[in-house]
Structures are given as structure tokens and as C-alpha cells.
Amino acid sequence: MEATIKKLVTLKGEIKWYVDCGDFKQALVHTKNALALAPSCRDLQAQNVRILLHQKEFGQIADFCTAIVQKQQAIYSKPAIRGGLNTQSLMEKTVDEIKLVGIDLGLLWATSLHYQNRAEDAIRIVNALEVVAPCSSHVIRLKRQWQDMKQLKHNGNEHFKRGEYQEAVRFYSEAVQIDGQHQEYCAVIYCNRAAAQMGLERYHTAILDCNEALQRKPKYPRALLRRARCHVALKMYHEAVKDFDRYLREHPADSSSDTADDVRRERNEAKAAIAKAREEARQREAAKKRAEREQRQQRHWGQTWEDSRFYDGFRRNTSSSGTGYRYKSSGPSGRASFMAPKTQRRTHYDVLGIEKVATIDQIKKAYRKLALVYHPDKAKTSTHAELFKEMTAAYNVLSDESARSKYDRELIYNRFGNFYES
Structure with missing residues (x-):
């Protein structure tokens, strides 16, 4: 007997430890072992059902509770009931079953039935619990909880x-x-x-x-x-x-x-x-690629046309004049003149490919753009180097507001005559 009690105490401690660790599978195994030693222990019976409820083994809960009822009925049944007609109502039978399994196990049984959506059976057990333990706060709370759930859903x-x-x-x-x-x-x-x-x-x-x-x-x-x-x-x-x-x-x-x-x-x-x-999405992607291709083509042909126009003009002028035009110092006064005939010279505006009304920003932009192509570091031929010299000379005049003003007057009045600096 002492050995059994010691083993039972040990098993209860292990059950608690497994439950606290969340290992409900092992907790269930040890609970069954403990029930084998003390099959009528209501604490162990309730513990067994709580673990099954946590694992959602509702069918096993029903079988377990029914087995307890049948076992207790076999022990306490009266000969008159076995031999005669059973005239008990379903509610009376349920009350008797609750008396056999106890309040704690009855609450868990009712809860498992409710979780299976067997509301009528669950409510029948709760009503029987009210008869057996009318003042039980656990029974009252469970019944009120179900009523609230039903009412809130209805609302x-x-x-x-x-x-x-x-x-x-x-x-x-x-x-x-x-x-x-x-x-x-x-x-x-x-x-x-x-x-x-x-x-x-x-x-x-x-x-x-x-x-x-x-x-x-x-x-x-x-x-x-x-x-x-x-x-x-x-x-x-x-x-x-x-x-x-x-x-x-x-x-x-x-x-x-x-x-x-x-x-x-x-x-x-x-x-x-x-x-x-x-x-x-396919059409949008195709349209995007088509637009990108057209933009690349436009940039390519635009650059090709500008380079061709600039280079052809330069060749026409240099072929007839040899060196185009250049500035020549004329003593202390800093006088410069165009050395080529009037009909053979291009203006600084032509050299940079801009209009006469171009702003200083447009002048700088045009110069930078051409410099990217004809700068001596990138020049591929001697012709490109000559072009860069012309571009620089034109930029030096047009980027200076005073020099540009005098140059513009020279163009108007002298028609490519000499340009003087005062």
C-alpha cells in the first residue's frame, strides 16, 4: 500500500511537471498510469479530461465519462430498477449521471459537448448540474457564458x-x-x-x-x-x-x-x-520599349546631323581659306581682325550652332556639348583639334557680355569686318 501511494504521489508530480511544460502527450500517459492505481480518484479523472479537452479529443471525453457512469451504475444500481421498467425522464437520468461523475467532471463533460456544437446535450448536462449544485459559481458562470455567446451572436x-x-x-x-x-x-x-x-x-x-x-x-x-x-x-x-x-x-x-x-x-x-x-502588362512593356528605342534613335540621328552640319561647314570654309579665320594681335591696343575674306567667314554663333539671341546658359551648354566631342583629349583627327580651337575662340567672345556686344555691332555695321577691342 505504501509503495502504491508513493508511486501515485510521484506520478502526480510528473503529471504537473509535464502539464507545466506543455507536453500534454506525456502528461496523458502518466495520468492513465495514475488512474490504473486509483481509478476512482475524481481529481485524476478531472485531470485526464482536462488534458483530453486541451488536445480536442472530444470523443474520448464522452467515452471516458460514459464509462465512469456505467461503472458506478453497476455498483450502485438497485434490483428494482434492473428488473422493472425504467420510468425516469431524460433529465432525471442526466441528474443521476452527474451525481455519479461529480461536479468538476460534469462541467468538463458539458464543455466538451459544447465545443462539438452539441448545444442541446451540453445544456442538458448544465441544467442537471444546477439541480445537483444550485449554488456552484462554476456552474452559474458556465451557463451565463453560453447565454452571452448565444445572445451576442443573435444581436x-x-x-x-x-x-x-x-x-x-x-x-x-x-x-x-x-x-x-x-x-x-x-x-x-x-x-x-x-x-x-x-x-x-x-x-x-x-x-x-x-x-x-x-x-x-x-x-x-x-x-x-x-x-x-x-x-x-x-x-x-x-x-x-x-x-x-x-x-x-x-x-x-x-x-x-x-x-x-x-x-x-x-x-x-x-x-x-x-x-x-x-x-x-505586355502591351505596356512593349510600348515602353518602343518609346525607349525611338528616343535612342532620335538622339542618335540628332547628334549625327549636328556633327555633320558642323563638320561640313568647317570643311567648306577651310578648303577655300586654308585656315578659316583667326584673331591676330595688333599692338598695344589689343586689336584683332578676321584675316579671311568676308564671304568665307562664319560667325561665332555658327561655330557653336546657336541663335544670335541665345542666352549665356545656352552658350555654355552648346560649348560643353561640343567640347565633349572635340576636346583635344578626345580628338581623333587634326580636324577635330582645329574645330576645338574655333569653338573656344567663339565661346571666349560670346561668353563675355562686353565682348559679345562689340562683336554683334561689328557684325551689323561691318558685315564681317574687323573687330576691335578698346
């Missing part, structure tokens, strides 16, 4: 039917906070709240609610369809097609229904939208 549904989506969201949000472990109930509430969010055109939020519903109830067709339609509303067509296909794959029984026909139509529309978006 949310009523507001949704009236199109009062914001109020519906508020009630659903309260409902989902009551018992987060009730997977079936929470899945329905999240799905309903997603519908209300869709009514408010909050499609991203609705998708999150659908995800919550599907996490708790993976094969939930209504949540899957609502998420697909949210994806369509957000033009997330690839995700929508995946959800539509998943619905048709997981629910083949509906393949001949009107709902399935609607789903196929919506899926085909989403696929068509994908094809259209892909074609539009």
Missing part, C-alpha cells in the same frame, strides 16, 4: 440583416472574446464578421477574419467563398482563383448545385481578369 445577426454592418461588427467582436477555445463557435463568428466587413467594403480586414475562421475550421466553405470574393474585390485574382478551385475541390457534393455554378462562373471571370491584366 450581430439581426444588425447584419438590417444592413447595420458597423453594429454587427461590434457585437461579433464581443462574442469572439468570450471563449477563444471554442473553435466551432469562433469560426462562425469570424466568418459572420467577415461578411459585415465586406458590407463596409473593408476587404482586407474581411480576409483576415476569413483566415481566422479557416484556421479554426479548415473545411469551412462559406469562409472560403467570402475570402475568394474579397480577393476579387481587391483585384487579387490569382488568390481568388486558388480559393474558388479549393472550394470546388473540397466540396464536390455541391458540384451540381446552383452555388457551384455561380462559383465556376466567378472563377472563370477571375481567370479572364488575370489574362486581361497579363495582356495589358
Whole structure:
């Protein structure tokens, strides 16, 4: 006996340790070992059901509680009941069962039935618990919790039917906070709240609610369809097609229904939208490449034309005059003159390829542009070097406001005559 008690104490300590560590599988094994030593211990019975409840083994909970009831009935049954007709009502039988299993185990049994969405059976057990323990705060709290869950869901549904989506969201949000472990109930509430969010055109939020519903109830067709339609509303067509296909794959029984026909139509529309978006993207990319190609061609031909015009003009002038024109110092006065005949000279404006009304910024820009091509560091021929000298001479005059003014007067009055500096 002492050895059994010591072993039982050791097992209880190990059970607590495994539960605290979250290793419910090992906790369940040790609980069963402890029950083998003390099968009538209500603490161990309740511990066993709590672990099964955490693991969502609702069927095992029902079997375990039923086995306890049958065992206790076999011990305490009266001969009159075995031999005669049983005239007890269902409620009376349930009360007797609760007396046999105890309050704690009865509460867990009712909770497991409620988690399976067997509301009538769960409420019947709670009502029996009220008869057996009318003042139990645990029984009162559990019953009130279920009433609140039912009422909040009802209120949310009523507001949704009236199109009062914001109020519906508020009630659903309260409902989902009551018992987060009730997977079936929470899945329905999240799905309903997603519908209300869709009514408010909050499609991203609705998708999150659908995800919550599907996490708790993976094969939930209504949540899957609502998420697909949210994806369509957000033009997330690839995700929508995946959800539509998943619905048709997981629910083949509906393949001949009107709902399935609607789903196929919506899926085909989403696929068509994908094809259209892909074609539009292809056209945009083609247009972009075409525009870039045209810009490159324009830059190429523009540069070629400018270089050709500049070089041809230079050749015409140099072929007839030999050296074009140059400035020549004329003593202390700093006088300079054009050495070539008037008809053979180009103006500084012609050299830089600009208009006579060009601004100083335009002059600088034109000079820099030509310098990139004809600078001595980049010059490929002696002709290019000559061109750079002409460009520099023209720029030195035109970039100086006073010198440019005198040069302009010289052009007007002397028609390419001598240019004097005072």
C-alpha cells in the first residue's frame, strides 16, 4: 500500500511537471498510469479530461465519462430498477449521471459537448448540474457564458440583416472574446464578421477574419467563398482563383448545385481578369520599349546631323581659306581682325550652332556639348583639334557680355569686318 501511494504521489508530480511544460502527450500517459492505481480518484479523472479537452479529443471525453457512469451504475444500481421498467425522464437520468461523475467532471463533460456544437446535450448536462449544485459559481458562470455567446451572436445577426454592418461588427467582436477555445463557435463568428466587413467594403480586414475562421475550421466553405470574393474585390485574382478551385475541390457534393455554378462562373471571370491584366502588362512593356528605342534613335540621328552640319561647314570654309579665320594681335591696343575674306567667314554663333539671341546658359551648354566631342583629349583627327580651337575662340567672345556686344555691332555695321577691342 505504501509503495502504491508513493508511486501515485510521484506520478502526480510528473503529471504537473509535464502539464507545466506543455507536453500534454506525456502528461496523458502518466495520468492513465495514475488512474490504473486509483481509478476512482475524481481529481485524476478531472485531470485526464482536462488534458483530453486541451488536445480536442472530444470523443474520448464522452467515452471516458460514459464509462465512469456505467461503472458506478453497476455498483450502485438497485434490483428494482434492473428488473422493472425504467420510468425516469431524460433529465432525471442526466441528474443521476452527474451525481455519479461529480461536479468538476460534469462541467468538463458539458464543455466538451459544447465545443462539438452539441448545444442541446451540453445544456442538458448544465441544467442537471444546477439541480445537483444550485449554488456552484462554476456552474452559474458556465451557463451565463453560453447565454452571452448565444445572445451576442443573435444581436450581430439581426444588425447584419438590417444592413447595420458597423453594429454587427461590434457585437461579433464581443462574442469572439468570450471563449477563444471554442473553435466551432469562433469560426462562425469570424466568418459572420467577415461578411459585415465586406458590407463596409473593408476587404482586407474581411480576409483576415476569413483566415481566422479557416484556421479554426479548415473545411469551412462559406469562409472560403467570402475570402475568394474579397480577393476579387481587391483585384487579387490569382488568390481568388486558388480559393474558388479549393472550394470546388473540397466540396464536390455541391458540384451540381446552383452555388457551384455561380462559383465556376466567378472563377472563370477571375481567370479572364488575370489574362486581361497579363495582356495589358505586355502591351505596356512593349510600348515602353518602343518609346525607349525611338528616343535612342532620335538622339542618335540628332547628334549625327549636328556633327555633320558642323563638320561640313568647317570643311567648306577651310578648303577655300586654308585656315578659316583667326584673331591676330595688333599692338598695344589689343586689336584683332578676321584675316579671311568676308564671304568665307562664319560667325561665332555658327561655330557653336546657336541663335544670335541665345542666352549665356545656352552658350555654355552648346560649348560643353561640343567640347565633349572635340576636346583635344578626345580628338581623333587634326580636324577635330582645329574645330576645338574655333569653338573656344567663339565661346571666349560670346561668353563675355562686353565682348559679345562689340562683336554683334561689328557684325551689323561691318558685315564681317574687323573687330576691335578698346
